[in-house]
Amino acid sequence: MEKFEMEMNKISKELEVLMGNLEEIMDITLSSLVNIDIMGINKIKEMDIMIYHKTKELETRCVNLILLYSPVAKDLRRLITTMKILMDIDRIGRYSYDISLFIPRFYEKGHLGKPEIIPKMVDQTKKMVRIAIKSFIEENADIAESLQKEDDLVDDLFDKLENEIIEYVKSDINNLERGIGYMLIGKYLERMADHAVNIGDNVIYLIKGEKVIKL
Amino acid sequence: MSIIRFRNYSVYTKDRKILDNINLEIFENNVNTVLGPSGSGKSTLVRSINRLIEITPGLKYDGEIYFKDKSIFEYQPEEIRRQIGLVFQQPNPFNFSIFENVAFGPRIHWKLKENELEEIVKNSLIEAALYEEVKDNLKKSALSLSGGQQQRLCIARALALKPLVIMMDEPTSSLDPIAMNKIEDLIIKLKEKYTIILITHDVRQAARISDFIAFIYNGRIIEHSKAEEILEKPKNEITEKFLTDRLG
Numbered sequence: 001m002e003k004f005e006m007e008m009n010k011i012s013k014e015l016e017v018l019m020g021n022l023e024e025i026m027d028i029t030l031s032s033l034v035n036i037d038i039m040g041i042n043k044i045k046e047m048d049i050m051i052y053h054k055t056k057e058l059e060t061r062c063v064n065l066i067l068l069y070s071p072v073a074k075d076l077r078r079l080i081t082t083m084k085i086l087m088d089i090d091r092i093g094r095y096s097y098d099i100s101l102f103i104p105r106f107y108e109k110g111h112l113g114k115p116e117i118i119p120k121m122v123d124q125t126k127k128m129v130r131i132a133i134k135s136f137i138e139e140n141a142d143i144a145e146s147l148q149k150e151d152d153l154v155d156d157l158f159d160k161l162e163n164e165i166i167e168y169v170k171s172d173i174n175n176l177e178r179g180i181g182y183m184l185i186g187k188y189l190e191r192m193a194d195h196a197v198n199i200g201d202n203v204i205y206l207i208k209g210e211k212v213i214k215l
Numbered sequence: 216m217s218i219i220r221f222r223n224y225s226v227y228t229k230d231r232k233i234l235d236n237i238n239l240e241i242f243e244n245n246v247n248t249v250l251g252p253s254g255s256g257k258s259t260l261v262r263s264i265n266r267l268i269e270i271t272p273g274l275k276y277d278g279e280i281y282f283k284d285k286s287i288f289e290y291q292p293e294e295i296r297r298q299i300g301l302v303f304q305q306p307n308p309f310n311f312s313i314f315e316n317v318a319f320g321p322r323i324h325w326k327l328k329e330n331e332l333e334e335i336v337k338n339s340l341i342e343a344a345l346y347e348e349v350k351d352n353l354k355k356s357a358l359s360l361s362g363g364q365q366q367r368l369c370i371a372r373a374l375a376l377k378p379l380v381i382m383m384d385e386p387t388s389s390l391d392p393i394a395m396n397k398i399e400d401l402i403i404k405l406k407e408k409y410t411i412i413l414i415t416h417d418v419r420q421a422a423r424i425s426d427f428i429a430f431i432y433n434g435r436i437i438e439h440s441k442a443e444e445i446l447e448k449p450k451n452e453i454t455e456k457f458l459t460d461r462l463g
Contacts, residue, residue: 070419070422072418072422072446072447072459073446073447073448073449073454073455073458073459074455075459076446076447077447077448209447209448210448
């Protein structure tokens with residue numbers, strides 16, 4: 001199993017790099033959105049494609065390891081966890097790109113007031129992704145378990161965003177298009193935070209062998 | 216429900232313990248695998264069940280093994296060996312015809328008419344998934360069969376005695392992958408009617424066909440649970456190391 005371990009360690013290292021890319025794409029997405037920087041969209045798209053291809057490559061290598069070595073015990077859990085985290089990374093990258101597609105919507109008329117809740121949601125989501133990454137790298141179940149509480153904050157922010165948008169649209173129906181844009185951006189961020197929680201749940205499974213069940 | 220129970224059972228020589236205070240349940244109509252590295256005591260464990268240990272010079276034992284809630288030492292050894300068949304690592308057919316290999320056991324255990332004997336031989340070969348391959352050559356020497364066929368013949372020979380339990384000690388270790396697959400498929404089929412005890416050091420084989428796995432190391436049962444539990448989340452560090460090939 002020496003070869004298995006070597007390849008698994010390589011995959012883990014590349015996964016860590018990929019998680020760093022994820023932080024980067026989220027940073028670019030936030031600054032492009034707040035500054036309504038249309039040029040940022042291309043960079044986000046490029047990064048999303050790169051992340052997608054890398055997740056597919058690592059997934060294939062994981063499948064090869066299963067075929068070659070039929071791992072069990074922690075080796076099996078590490079592979080399952082890695083494959084699931086790859087799916088979460090792919091989705092978070094894709095949501096960043098989806099958010100960037102709304103930037104042109106604000107190009108002509110600018111933001112509705114000074115964007116406050118969305119940057120807070122982005123910060124909180126980024127924080128969660130960072131915690132998820134740390135919990136995986138350090139194999140720390142306590143850190144992973146803290147993600148659920150962090151996710152509640154994102155949900156609260158999303159509720160606030162919804163109320164704010166309703167007020168904007170009530171006051172002027174012309175705000176509707178941008179309002180819907182914010183709502184969807186908020187929803188994507190909320191989903192990204194959920195994927196960070198998923199990563200944490202998978203880290204708990206890796207360490208403890210217990211599946212985190214949520215109804 | 217358990218059909219065999221070990222209670223504080225140990226086997227030892229003058230110098231060392233080969234099995235150390237074994238407490239283990241063998242569950243009915245399941246594939247019960249005893250998994251462990253070479254020299255861990257796996258074979259001694261199965262040989263204890265059909266009372267081969269007590270006739271092995273230099274070995275002593277204490278503790279109890281129960282078969283159907285009665286101590287195995289209260290049965291006649293022949294009766295235990297009829298009800299609990301043993302298939303060895305190397306196929307070991309007798310130098311008789313295929314028919315006589317299967318008929319041999321029933322002939323010495325029971326007084327049977329020739330047509331009854333034929334019925335038993337046929338059914339045993341069918342159960343061992345060998346009949347279709349040999350039905351026209353039952354008088355041919357068993358030694359003319361391939362290794363995989365010989366092993367299934369040995370299984371048929373055990374089945375002919377109408378056992379409740381079949382113990383298989385590394386039954387595929389001398390076989391090619393195709394023959395191994397056939398034996399594994401057969402084991403899964405046989406558990407519907409019989410209790411299977413499988414001895415193996417092959418983790419992948421244990422994963423493919425076991426319902427329960429007991430991990431044995433240095434003569435001790437380190438861990439015993441449902442196969443999926445032990446394979447996905449072993450509780451003991453030594454089990455984890457063995458399963459992931461990091462032991463020693």
